[in-house]
Amino acid sequence: MAKKILIADDEQNIVISLEFLMKREGYEVLIANDGEEAVQRIRAEVPDLVLLDVMMPKKSGFEVCQEVKSNPDLQSVRILMLTAKGRDTEVAKGLALGADAYMTKPFSTKELVERVRSMLAEH
Template sequence: MTKKKILIVEDEESLLKLESILLTSRGYEVVGATDGVAALEQVGLTRPDLVILDIMLPEIDGFEVCRRIKQNPETAHTPVVMLTAKKSEQDCARGMAAGASAYVTKPFKSAKIIEIIQDLLSP
């Protein structure tokens, strides 16, 4: 069975490393990006099975990255999990309106993220 590939988009290096370790230890292949432009490039190049997306990013914010992923017919099926410090109901509504499959606020519990990922990637 091939490993599921997850793109983590996080501009904070320490969090990107932490999330990468968490997911690789669970058997996922992980690709990272630190800004919105790089995220969209990686989606096109690596065709991840799932994207974990921060909202507050340099260049293009997570809402716009999610919208662009969902507007592209080749990537529209890719689940996007927004993982962010933005906790307001308006932000959550914006994330879901942009096409996010799930919206999780920081700080987060590792078990919750793993559960969401497994649910979204199960056939």
């Protein structure tokens, strides 16, 4: 069964590129355009992995991350955070909130695919 991946980002063009990449790898792709939508879809679909943008309207990526990780039903959900703000503090904050991995934009598509693959293989 194909793994489910949720792409949460408010930048349409980035969503398009991620969607294309993930589908090419054979994953099932879900899309959310803001933080609230992301939380809803994670609850409803329980994806295997979330590509989570930090700067999103309504709810930031950090908040989404915190909510997911504090929910015991969603323990299986991996989170890969993506941020355009490359500060160390942001990386540390994301990891502290329970994100499983962290990548800064712009990312290398090869690295991203590798990282997603390895994260999903851990199970």
